[in-house]
Amino acid sequence: MMIAVNTEILVDVWQRFLTDPGKSWVLFEHGTCVVLTAPDGNLAEQATEILRKFGPVHAGSPAGDFGVIDVKDADGWVVTGHHQDVLTYVAPNEPSGQENLAVGMCGRSKRHRDGTELRVVHVEDRRGPAGPT
Numbered sequence: 001m002m003i004a005v006n007t008e009i010l011v012d013v014w015q016r017f018l019t020d021p022g023k024s025w026v027l028f029e030h031g032t033c034v035v036l037t038a039p040d041g042n043l044a045e046q047a048t049e050i051l052r053k054f055g056p057v058h059a060g061s062p063a064g065d066f067g068v069i070d071v072k073d074a075d076g077w078v079v080t081g082h083h084q085d086v087l088t089y090v091a092p093n094e095p096s097g098q099e100n101l102a103v104g105m106c107g108r109s110k111r112h113r114d115g116t117e118l119r120v121v122h123v124e125d126r127r128g129p130a131g132p133t
Helices: 007-017 045-056 099-117
Strands: 024-028 032-036 066-072 077-080 086-090 120-124
Touching: 007 024, 007 086, 007 120, 024 045, 032 045, 032 099, 045 086, 045 099, 045 120, 066 099, 077 099, 086 099
Parallel strands: none
Antiparallel strands: 024 032, 024 120, 032 086, 066 077, 077 086
């Protein structure tokens, strides 16, 4: 069973996790975050294209793979996938168990929903000023 985590909590979690002032990121409805290492143009559109390609799960392929990161100094986990800049937050009350398999399956399921529904809930634009004109 997946329990919804509200957007405000998700934004706070990702702001604490992603502290690099030069990394912009986009958050999707179910907790998946796309970190934009080369942000360009409309960040929501850029992240949506990445997640459209790397979010949906395809069993038996790299798209079904995941890793689990136990985040220090925070509750919950970050689940990785086959794109290094696509990360999904799993809150402590979401998975059916605390072992990596349960956490990873929960995160992978959330990434799949975000990768198919593609609903942006927050854009963190950390691009600096454009410089002298």
